[in-house]
Amino acid sequence: MAKHQHQPQPKTNNSCSKFVFIVTFACLVGLACIINLASSFSLYNTYLSFTSNWVSHKPPFVVVPKAGEEPNISYKTGDGVLKRKKGHTSDSKRVLSATFADLPAPDLPWEQMPSAPVPRLDGSSIQIGNLFYVISGYGSLDYVHSHVDVFNFSDNTWCARIEAPKYMANSHLGVASDGRFIYVVSGQYGPQCRGPTSVTYVLDTQTREWLDFPPLPAPRQVTLIPILVKYMIFHDTALSTLGFSVKDGKALEKDWQPMIQIPRGGPHRACVVANDRLFVIGGQEGDFMAKPGSPIFKCSRRNEVVYEDVYMLEGEMKEWKVLPPMPKPNSHIECSWVIVNNSIIITGGTTEKHPVNNRMILVGEVFQFHLDSLTWSVIGKLPYRAKTTLAAFWDGYLYFTSGQRDRGPDNPQPMKVVGEMWRAKINV
Ligand SMILES: *[C@@H]1O[C@H](CO)[C@@H](O)[C@H](O)[C@H]1NC(C)=O
Ligand SMILES: *[C@@H]1O[C@H](CO)[C@@H](O)[C@H](O)[C@H]1NC(C)=O
Numbered sequence: 074m075a076k077h078q079h080q081p082q083p084k085t086n087n088s089c090s091k092f093v094f095i096v097t098f099a100c101l102v103g104l105a106c107i108i109n110l111a112s113s114f115s116l117y118n119t120y121l122s123f124t125s126n127w128v129s130h131k132p133p134f135v136v137v138p139k140a141g142e143e144p145n146i147s148y149k150t151g152d153g154v155l156k157r158k159k160g161h162t163s164d165s166k167r168v169l170s171a172t173f174a175d176l177p178a179p180d181l182p183w184e185q186m187p188s189a190p191v192p193r194l195d196g197s198s199i200q201i202g203n204l205f206y207v208i209s210g211y212g213s214l215d216y217v218h219s220h221v222d223v224f225n226f227s228d229n230t231w232c233a234r235i236e237a238p239k240y241m242a243n244s245h246l247g248v249a250s251d252g253r254f255i256y257v258v259s260g261q262y263g264p265q266c267r268g269p270t271s272v273t274y275v276l277d278t279q280t281r282e283w284l285d286f287p288p289l290p291a292p293r294q295v296t297l298i299p300i301l302v303k304y305m306i307f308h309d310t311a312l313s314t315l316g317f318s319v320k321d322g323k324a325l326e327k328d329w330q331p332m333i334q335i336p337r338g339g340p341h342r343a344c345v346v347a348n349d350r351l352f353v354i355g356g357q358e359g360d361f362m363a364k365p366g367s368p369i370f371k372c373s374r375r376n377e378v379v380y381e382d383v384y385m386l387e388g389e390m391k392e393w394k395v396l397p398p399m400p401k402p403n404s405h406i407e408c409s410w411v412i413v414n415n416s417i418i419i420t421g422g423t424t425e426k427h428p429v430n431n432r433m434i435l436v437g438e439v440f441q442f443h444l445d446s447l448t449w450s451v452i453g454k455l456p457y458r459a460k461t462t463l464a465a466f467w468d469g470y471l472y473f474t475s476g477q478r479d480r481g482p483d484n485p486q487p488m489k490v491v492g493e494m495w496r497a498k499i500n501v
């Protein structure tokens with residue numbers, strides 16, 4: 074029998090009725106961020122062709138000459154050949170990092186399942202047993218969802234819709250679960266790049282009712298929350314971390330408590346609790362922010378650095394350990410992971426921006442981190458590259474839905490926001 078688990082693992086919760094989450098915030102406090110270029114959304118409707126298979130094994134950009142050689146970088150993308158900008162003659166002498174290129178990866182037998190009722194970007198998700206709770210997110214830059222869609226793995230249907238509280242965040246929500254209650258901490262309230270909220274709610278998945286919970290001390294862009302051992306923890310730019318002991322949907326303490334600082338702040342990381350250890354994987358510093366003075370909080374892109382770093386907290390939670398890095402820098406993976414057979418599996422994400430044209434580059438690989446040997450491998454590729462995918466595991470199948478996919482096999486830039494659901498049998 075395959076041992077499998079997801080964010081809410083009643084199994085890993087052992088006898089402890091208390092549990093802990095950790096919440097991480099964006100570095101740029103106060104400003105939310107969507108990942109997506111406005112232009113990507115405007116192209117949304119014109120994007121028709123659907124590629125169910127990602128055929129190209131060749132990196133879409135040709136890179137890295139030996140030292141001293143003319144790089145002869147190919148600028149070919151799905152848009153055609155990009156012109157080299159004037160005044161960028163130094164490009165030809167730069168040695169480019171290849172981290173934005175696709176890694177070789179085997180095919181997985183993907184099959185398409187019923188799409189979610191709505192496309193969503195930067196939503197969050199929690200799996201509890203055979204039910205998959207897919208929470209809010211952007212429909213487009215100007216429209217955000219305020220409900221939860223529920224997928225039933227037993228009959229592969231989207232079986233319920235739960236309206237969210239009016240003031241709950243709409244995207245970038247920090248989520249954690251103990252197997253019955255889903256805690257939704259902070260996140261961004263409203264469309265475009267509006268600011269974060271401090272409100273926290275708890276969904277009782279048995280009654281499908283929302284309960285109140287003490288808010289954060291200040292509005293923060295929570296980007297990852299994890300999970301459970303004994304407290305709920307979060308941290309922000311300043312690397313400070315707060316925790317909360319909770320039980321049965323209720324706070325056991327009066328307020329958020331200071332916890333150990335995290336080595337690096339920043340949004341869009343995966344934060345995974347497995348075997349009573351907390352793993353913080355990838356993520357970035359810098360993100361989309363509201364354009365100063367914009368009445369609609371129009372998103373504008375900031376400089377971003379994407380990380381491959383992996384940190385672990387265990388035992389008395391007194392010290393972060395540095396673990397082997399991911400095969401490439403990876404961000405936008407908050408809910409893109411599952412735990413299968415004592416390993417963490419991560420689907421998609423974004424990596425370093427393209428070094429020449431600065432475009433955001435999506436990730437199409439499926440990564441596996443072995444919790445016994447603490448090593449990484451690439452076990453497959455998605456049907457397309459995608460970021461902020463929401464992943465689940467049920468009955469031998471790896472599932473993912475939602476997020477923003479690429480422009481096609483030869484162009485890893487973000488394009489369409491999707492609600493598609495896919496699954497593939499895996500053997501890991
Ligand atoms: C770049 O192109 C020039 C001429 O087109 C060729 O001589 C050189 O070997 C090429 N360099 C590399 C690294 O491919
Ligand atoms: C999920 O599907 C199974 C099989 O059809 C059904 O027995 C179960 O009641 C469903 N659960 C929900 C919550 O709809």
Ligand SMILES: *[C@@H]1O[C@H](CO)[C@@H](O)[C@H](O)[C@H]1NC(C)=O
Pocket residue numbers: 074075076413414469470499500501
């Ligand atoms: C997990 O490991 C068991 C034992 O090696 C194996 O039978 C099973 O197929 C694995 N499950 C998956 C999903 O790979």
